[in-house]
Amino acid sequence: MADRETFVLGAVAYDPKVVTIWEGFKTYFARHGLPFDFVLYSNYERQVEEHLAGRLHAAWNSPLAWIRAVRMARATGKEVEAIAMRDSDQDLTSVIITRAASRIQTLADLKNKIVAVGALDSPQATMLPLHHLRLNDLTPEVDFAVQYNDLLGGKHGDHIGGEREAARALMNGKADAACIIDANHLFFVKEGTLPAGATRILAQTAPFDHCNFTVVKGASEDLIARFRELLLAMTYEDAEVRPLLDLEGLKAWREGRIEGYRALEAAIDEMKFYDEDGKILNPNYRY
Amino acid sequence: MMKMEKSSTRIIDIKELTFDSGAHLLINRALADTPIGETLGLRGRAAELAVHLRGWCRAQGHEIIWPGSTLDPVVAPTSTQRIKQQSTINRDSTTTTLDESPLVAWIVRGKAGTGRWLGAQRAGLAKANLGDAVVDLPPANWGLAARGATVEAGTPEFHFGLDTKASVWAENLPRLYAQAAAAQWDPATAINWTEAVNLSEEVETAVVQIMTYLIENETAALLVPAKFLAQIHPHFREAMQLLAIQVADEARHIEIFTRRALLRREELGLSTVSGQASLKTLVDEPDFTLASFLLAVLGEGTFLNLLWFLEQYAPDPLTRRVAQLAAQDEARHVAFGMAHLQYQIERDKRTLERLAAAINRRHDALSQTSGLNEEVFDALVILAAGEWTAEAIATGFAKVLRLQEEMDASRQTRLLRLGFAPDEAKALSALHTRNFM
Ligand SMILES: [Fe+2]
Numbered sequence: 027m028a029d030r031e032t033f034v035l036g037a038v039a040y041d042p043k044v045v046t047i048w049e050g051f052k053t054y055f056a057r058h059g060l061p062f063d064f065v066l067y068s069n070y071e072r073q074v075e076e077h078l079a080g081r082l083h084a085a086w087n088s089p090l091a092w093i094r095a096v097r098m099a100r101a102t103g104k105e106v107e108a109i110a111m112r113d114s115d116q117d118l119t120s121v122i123i124t125r126a127a128s129r130i131q132t133l134a135d136l137k138n139k140i141v142a143v144g145a146l147d148s149p150q151a152t153m154l155p156l157h158h159l160r161l162n163d164l165t166p167e168v169d170f171a172v173q174y175n176d177l178l179g180g181k182h183g184d185h186i187g188g189e190r191e192a193a194r195a196l197m198n199g200k201a202d203a204a205c206i207i208d209a210n211h212l213f214f215v216k217e218g219t220l221p222a223g224a225t226r227i228l229a230q231t232a233p234f235d236h237c238n239f240t241v242v243k244g245a246s247e248d249l250i251a252r253f254r255e256l257l258l259a260m261t262y263e264d265a266e267v268r269p270l271l272d273l274e275g276l277k278a279w280r281e282g283r284i285e286g287y288r289a290l291e292a293a294i295d296e297m298k299f300y301d302e303d304g305k306i307l308n309p310n311y312r313y
Numbered sequence: 314m315m316k317m318e319k320s321s322t323r324i325i326d327i328k329e330l331t332f333d334s335g336a337h338l339l340i341n342r343a344l345a346d347t348p349i350g351e352t353l354g355l356r357g358r359a360a361e362l363a364v365h366l367r368g369w370c371r372a373q374g375h376e377i378i379w380p381g382s383t384l385d386p387v388v389a390p391t392s393t394q395r396i397k398q399q400s401t402i403n404r405d406s407t408t409t410t411l412d413e414s415p416l417v418a419w420i421v422r423g424k425a426g427t428g429r430w431l432g433a434q435r436a437g438l439a440k441a442n443l444g445d446a447v448v449d450l451p452p453a454n455w456g457l458a459a460r461g462a463t464v465e466a467g468t469p470e471f472h473f474g475l476d477t478k479a480s481v482w483a484e485n486l487p488r489l490y491a492q493a494a495a496a497q498w499d500p501a502t503a504i505n506w507t508e509a510v511n512l513s514e515e516v517e518t519a520v521v522q523i524m525t526y527l528i529e530n531e532t533a534a535l536l537v538p539a540k541f542l543a544q545i546h547p548h549f550r551e552a553m554q555l556l557a558i559q560v561a562d563e564a565r566h567i568e569i570f571t572r573r574a575l576l577r578r579e580e581l582g583l584s585t586v587s588g589q590a591s592l593k594t595l596v597d598e599p600d601f602t603l604a605s606f607l608l609a610v611l612g613e614g615t616f617l618n619l620l621w622f623l624e625q626y627a628p629d630p631l632t633r634r635v636a637q638l639a640a641q642d643e644a645r646h647v648a649f650g651m652a653h654l655q656y657q658i659e660r661d662k663r664t665l666e667r668l669a670a671a672i673n674r675r676h677d678a679l680s681q682t683s684g685l686n687e688e689v690f691d692a693l694v695i696l697a698a699g700e701w702t703a704e705a706i707a708t709g710f711a712k713v714l715r716l717q718e719e720m721d722a723s724r725q726t727r728l729l730r731l732g733f734a735p736d737e738a739k740a741l742s743a744l745h746t747r748n749f750m
């Protein structure tokens with residue numbers, strides 16, 4: 027079990043800036059009387075396992091990791107809770123784009139075509155867009171071919187590289203459509219990966235939510251309450267906190283909510299990614 | 314019901330404008346007039362506007378309310394159920410007339426944009442002549458901000474060694490800077506380089522030796538202010554600018570003396586141990602005020618006499634002209650040094666003791682060297698003599714002795730103006746390096 031006094035958070039090192047972010051949080055919590063430490067994992071799978079094994083008080087989880095935590099907890103008679111998330115984790119959408127000059131006008135036109143997606147384990151660039159296509163009667167690998175851009179497995183698509191590769195595959199003609207998160211469409215245009223006006227948005231998924239701080243219910247409640255209280259008290263008006271919020275990409279912390287993960291639950295089952303108990307089913311998943 | 318519930322709610326129409334061609338500018342402009350928590354309606358026609366708006370608002374910390382009655386055309390019918398179904402705003406306002414673009418969304422202004430500027434500080438005032446425009450101790454986190462700018466809280470700290478007004482300022486700095494900027498000349502056009510120079514070989518050699526010596530000294534005069542320039546807190550903008558111009562002045566001096574020396578020769582003259590030892594004590598001086606004193610007030614001040622001497626007695630018009638142009642600039646360098654020291658002495662009389670100690674220290678450090686090199690002294694005599702007769706040499710020698718007396722007299726005048734007593738001024742002037750600079 028984790029140290030009684032020090033709050034221990036797990037996070038995934040998907041980028042070098044992660045160290046800067048959590049070191050900054052460590053200073054912030056220490057200044058407010060909460061001893062804080064963090065453990066970095068190279069992948070979400072081990073983080074979830076260690077969390078449920080009682081080695082962490084909380085885990086900064088991707089949506090996929092959240093669902094695995096829910097299932098693994100349930101399998102052992104526990105329950106997890108999403109205690110907070112970023113304002114920017116709420117109401118995201120993904121888009122399926124094609125080249126502006128392409129003959130593809132509707133999703134139905136994707137039949138027998140190639141759709142570029144992100145990493146195998148990316149909710150936003152792979153799982154949710156493929157789920158959206160299923161809802162539109164297009165079954166992956168049956169009605170169309172899926173081209174994975176499987177960068178940095180285990181990081182659940184946090185790294186932007188897979189989406190950028192998918193966008194490149196679309197532009198160089200290796201794919202007929204590409205799946206990316208909404209904000210990356212404008213971002214890829216601005217950075218030049220997608221020439222301005224060269225793409226058309228074919229479809230947009232329903233809004234979904236992204237990361238959250240996950241805790242196991244009933245464990246270290248006071249410590250977790252203190253963590254949550256200090257977290258929600260962070261304000262963008264505070265010049266010492268602001269650089270951390272900017273790095274982590276939020277303006278305010280919000281209460282956690284879980285309705286935004288429903289589509290992903292369905293996607294996981296359709297893809298047979300995890301089973302009901304959170305066991306990994308996909309034999310091609312490397313992390 | 315055709316009116317909005319909140320009459321203050323504005324709607325803007327950005328027509329075909331897209332986020333990849335500046336849509337955020339019009340939206341930000343309208344949001345600036347929208348109170349925090351209030352909504353702004355957005356109409357537009359660009360195909361990707363709704364998608365880009367969603368990402369942009371998320372990054373800016375604004376909420377979005379999608380018009381409940383309108384289906385987003387890019388969303389497939391099967392996935393239109395929203396996590397957030399808000400339609401508190403009257404739906405009638407979403408109707409579109411012929412010349413209006415369709416309503417895309419309502420933006421609820423977040424507080425992050427204004428929150429960023431809480432605790433921001435105004436970094437003095439731009440115009441130096443206004444009361445407290447230039448503060449005594451500018452904070453390290455004002456950094457490179459323009460004086461007079463509003464600095465966001467949490468800006469990184471810069472560590473400038475010269476970060477107090479007393480350590481760099483002078484009363485007439487803005488005027489000195491303006492004069493310096495106005496007095497810049499172009500070496501290519503300010504001097505007629507095609508003018509014929511036909512000196513005897515020996516006199517030409519003397520001129521080349523003096524130029525060689527001048528270049529070496531100008532190099533010290535360039536490096537010393539350049540070293541301090543990078544340490545000045547940019548809040549003291551005029552001091553930084555004036556030193557920058559001074560460095561550029563010295564660069565031109567090096568150029569014109571080099572060009573004059575190479576006019577008829579391929580090689581330059583001699584550089585001596587004693588000359589460089591003297592200059593090394595200047596380059597090594599770590600204190601800006603002491604360096605200003607040794608370089609500007611004593612060194613460049615003494616150099617002024619030398620340049621005027623060359624302007625008067627040099628054997629060819631080109632050499633006279635280059636000396637004249639350099640002297641104009643040097644006079645300003647001396648003026649800044651004097652003004653800065655006067656500013657500091659007025660605030661702390663003990664500065665005079667530090668200055669006196671600095672002359673003594675330098676004198677002790679140089680006591681084992683031979684002072685002005687013989688080659689330079691002799692070259693000055695030959696140059697002033699102009700010919701090789703006994704009478705001419707005697708006259709030249711007398712002129713150089715008089716030059717040294719003039720140098721001493723003007724040094725004493727400056728020391729008196731700084732506040733030294735006459736006997737102190739006399740004694741300190743006598744301790745000045747025999748290398749002139
Ligand atoms: Fe000079």
Ligand SMILES: [Fe+2]
Pocket residue numbers: 534563613642643646
């Ligand atoms: Fe100078």
